[in-house]
Amino acid sequence: MGCFTHTGTPAIAVCKTCGKAICRTCVIETPMAVACSETCARDAIELHEVNQRGKKLYGIGIGATNKLPSLLIFYGLFTIFVLGTGVFSTVRDREIDYASFGFGTILVIFSVITYRRNKDFKIQM
Ligand SMILES: [Zn+2]
Numbered sequence: 299m300g301c302f303t304h305t306g307t308p309a310i311a312v313c314k315t316c317g318k319a320i321c322r323t324c325v326i327e328t329p330m331a332v333a334c335s336e337t338c339a340r341d342a343i344e345l346h347e348v349n350q351r352g353k354k355l356y357g358i359g360i361g362a363t364n365k366l367p368s369l370l371i372f373y374g375l376f377t378i379f380v381l382g383t384g385v386f387s388t389v390r391d392r393e394i395d396y397a398s399f400g401f402g403t404i405l406v407i408f409s410v411i412t413y414r415r416n417k418d419f420k421i422q423m
């Protein structure tokens with residue numbers, strides 16, 4: 299295999315970004331990969347960074363899933379608080395506090411969804 303730019307010169311590597319064969323004169327080495335041009339080198343670095351970021355995001359995802367029970371406790375306490383406020387103002391004003399009860403209902407739904415997701419996750423393990 300010869301160099302893509304210098305016909306006749308044997309290639310020593312293949313560009314990580316575009317796949318062209320590259321010779322000793324053309325090769326640009328980045329900490330992660332070899333490239334045929336500055337543009338490809340920059341792309342290779344960017345690609346590497348995106349991959350790293352992706353891995354980090356994945357890590358955060360796992361952390362968030364493990365924290366679900368504490369999130370559930372938070373939802374539970376918040377629901378009790380909101381519904382408690384609803385009952386309190388209903389008794390105080392002798393008028394149903396639809397806002398608090400509505401919000402409380404939404405929180406209950408949220409808690410159930412969070413609980414279900416947590417359960418699904420455990421089953422998958
Ligand atoms: Zn290239």
Ligand SMILES: [Zn+2]
Nearest residue numbers: 301304321324
């Ligand atoms: Zn070359």
